[in-house]
Amino acid sequence: MGPDGKKIKGKSATCPFCAHVHPLAVHQRLAQDRLGQDAFLIVVSPDSTVGRYFRTPSDEEIAAAQKAEEVLRTEEPFSPSLPVVPQEQIPENNGATIRPQLYGASTYGDLMCDRQSLYFVRLCRSIQSVDDDLRTAGIGPEYRAALCGYATATLVRMLKFSTRGAKMRSTPGAGLLDHIFTNEGTVGFSYDFIEAGLSDGPGSWAAMSSSTQSTIKGLLDRCEKGKSVRVQRGSATVLPFKSATMSAVVTDPPYDAMVYYSDSSDFFYAWIKRALIATRPELAFYANLDGLQDKSQEIIVKEHGKAAGEHRTRAHYDRLITEAFSEMKRVVQTDGVVTIVFGHGEPEVWQRLLKSIEQANLVMTASWPANTESGGQQGKANIQTTLTMACRPAPTGRKPGRKGAVENEIKAEIKRRYPDWERWGLAPADMLMAAAGPAMEVVGRYSEVLDATGERVDIHTFLPLARSAVQEAMAVEVDHHPLETFDARTRFALWWVRLYGRQVQAKSELRWQSLASSLDIADVRDLVPDSDKGVRFTYARTFEPRVTAESAVVDVALALAAASDEGIARMGEVLARSGRDADDAYLWAAVKFFADRLPSSDPDAIAFTRVLRTREGIATAADAVVFEAETKSRTQQIDENQLRLL
Numbered sequence: 001m002g003p004d005g006k007k008i009k010g011k012s013a014t015c016p017f018c019a020h021v022h023p024l025a026v027h028q029r030l031a032q033d034r035l036g037q038d039a040f041l042i043v044v045s046p047d048s049t050v051g052r053y054f055r056t057p058s059d060e061e062i063a064a065a066q067k068a069e070e071v072l073r074t075e076e077p078f079s080p081s082l083p084v085v086p087q088e089q090i091p092e093n094n095g096a097t098i099r100p101q102l103y104g105a106s107t108y109g110d111l112m113c114d115r116q117s118l119y120f121v122r123l124c125r126s127i128q129s130v131d132d133d134l135r136t137a138g139i140g141p142e143y144r145a146a147l148c149g150y151a152t153a154t155l156v157r158m159l160k161f162s163t164r165g166a167k168m169r170s171t172p173g174a175g176l177l178d179h180i181f182t183n184e185g186t187v188g189f190s191y192d193f194i195e196a197g198l199s200d201g202p203g204s205w206a207a208m209s210s211s212t213q214s215t216i217k218g219l220l221d222r223c224e225k226g227k228s229v230r231v232q233r234g235s236a237t238v239l240p241f242k243s244a245t246m247s248a249v250v251t252d253p254p255y256d257a258m259v260y261y262s263d264s265s266d267f268f269y270a271w272i273k274r275a276l277i278a279t280r281p282e283l284a285f286y287a288n289l290d291g292l293q294d295k296s297q298e299i300i301v302k303e304h305g306k307a308a309g310e311h312r313t314r315a316h317y318d319r320l321i322t323e324a325f326s327e328m329k330r331v332v333q334t335d336g337v338v339t340i341v342f343g344h345g346e347p348e349v350w351q352r353l354l355k356s357i358e359q360a361n362l363v364m365t366a367s368w369p370a371n372t373e374s375g376g377q378q379g380k381a382n383i384q385t386t387l388t389m390a391c392r393p394a395p396t397g398r399k400p401g402r403k404g405a406v407e408n409e410i411k412a413e414i415k416r417r418y419p420d421w422e423r424w425g426l427a428p429a430d431m432l433m434a435a436a437g438p439a440m441e442v443v444g445r446y447s448e449v450l451d452a453t454g455e456r457v458d459i460h461t462f463l464p465l466a467r468s469a470v471q472e473a474m475a476v477e478v479d480h481h482p483l484e485t486f487d488a489r490t491r492f493a494l495w496w497v498r499l500y501g502r503q504v505q506a507k508s509e510l511r512w513q514s515l516a517s518s519l520d521i522a523d524v525r526d527l528v529p530d531s532d533k534g535v536r537f538t539y540a541r542t543f544e545p546r547v548t549a550e551s552a553v554v555d556v557a558l559a560l561a562a563a564s565d566e567g568i569a570r571m572g573e574v575l576a577r578s579g580r581d582a583d584d585a586y587l588w589a590a591v592k593f594f595a596d597r598l599p600s601s602d603p604d605a606i607a608f609t610r611v612l613r614t615r616e617g618i619a620t621a622a623d624a625v626v627f628e629a630e631t632k633s634r635t636q637q638i639d640e641n642q643l644r645l646l
Helices: 023-032 059-072 099-103 114-136 141-159 205-222 261-275 314-331 347-359 403-424 428-434 436-443 459-474 488-500 507-516 553-566 568-578 585-597 603-613 615-645
Strands: 043-047 051-055 246-251 332-342 362-370 386-393
Touching: 023 099, 059 114, 114 141, 114 261, 141 205, 141 261, 246 314, 314 332, 314 347, 314 362, 347 362, 347 436, 347 459, 347 507, 362 428, 362 436, 386 436, 403 428, 403 436, 403 459, 428 436, 428 459, 428 488, 428 507, 436 459, 459 507, 488 507, 488 553, 488 585, 553 568, 553 585, 553 603, 568 615, 585 603, 603 615
Parallel strands: 246 332
Antiparallel strands: 043 051, 332 386, 362 386
């Protein structure tokens, strides 16, 4: 209960650390009870001299803003089913995508203040009036729909800068306004948002429409006389083409659960309906009851903010993506190509995608890695490299292959491709993703792959092998010792540091690397613990190995680095417990590798360097520890013998 006796909706009403009411819950309740108020605080304008000019609003401006709130309440609805301000409900639990919901917004109309809503209401009516004028002039419906569609597209671009999530750019020279998305698919929220003015400045109709016209003009100026084309909207699972009539189909499908496309764009759809109700009256009728976009055939996985009965599951995605690939295979000619662009960090997602390609009776015949992504912020969407896969209808007459032979072919193919990847400037981490292409090309040469017992091997089994083949192709050496000659745990650690140093990586990369190393994650989890919403190579000071004569090289190296702060004697104890000495080439090669590969200012790089510089002293201290232990053991043995004689 709140201080006024009302039940607080939304998040837990009390703070987990005390008995006070949770501030966010109060905000939600105030917003839902329509008790919040907007305050017009400051006016900012671009300035050619100082960049930005700030001032307090004038009395006339404040009065005009208040008048807008009154006028909005007198506006007529767009149709019996379309109230003037969008009342379409934000789907339940959608705060991960529509952040204002977390602060009490319940409809898409709540995403704007009254002045913004009035502006877009009038803009929608202006687009409708354009349609009326064109109809009166005898212009046909297709041209009217196209022109109003362009106008509505400009309106949508304006919406990106005109809600409670709009921000002011902090970088000089980067423009005044920043859009409402906090990442590739999440609509943001801020109490102190910036509101575009009714002028020709940033975010205005004049600015956005001018940009649209300039783009169209540039495209038309470059157009040469050629064949006309037809563009139509439809479903990827039911292509409106005859079988075996296309030479190529190109697709960049949704990457599983990365972006919730329709959830993110329902806000725009609510206003599009109002702008185009005259030219597209069918928009007043919806397939679902909430008046938003129909999501029944959307091929994504909804992981966050799932409401009861959410249908966009992994099974839904896998079934429809397989249907889509099958349709693509149906419409291409026998020698046609289906090109699929895909990228993802999770091994499980790649496994499912490749299974869908296989079930669609397509085989990969070529692939190209490309640095096409900027490394976004949509959780798992942080992709640097995507893979373009050329697939063709599976030829008849393929023979089965044997697992061992296929593995050797994959290794040879990746070794052949590696010089190209290196020449193209792909980072080692990107080569790991690129390796999926040649691996699947090899597998596609066979009707099926069988193991030594005659059992069928799943296609995705070869992905970890492909990644490990990249390691072999790189021929990484550690102080002249081939990487593969180290023990498995140390080899994993050296390869990880070779790829990423101290950088934080997605947890999915840990899964990939452990699979490629034929290790369980539990075997290396202590080497790459959680850090900053990802994983990072461990620090020696927090690593707690139990050093014995059976310990992996990396465990001894980290223990030495951790002990370096305590002096040579302490490092000697570690070395003595490990049963190694100053002549153990693998241990000192690993220590040198870590010292060289970690950033120079990294505390462990400093510690490993200290270990290297005192190598002889450590060995001497270790010998002393061993000598002392042996002396103590002999003395104890003598004492025990004396007792037995007595």
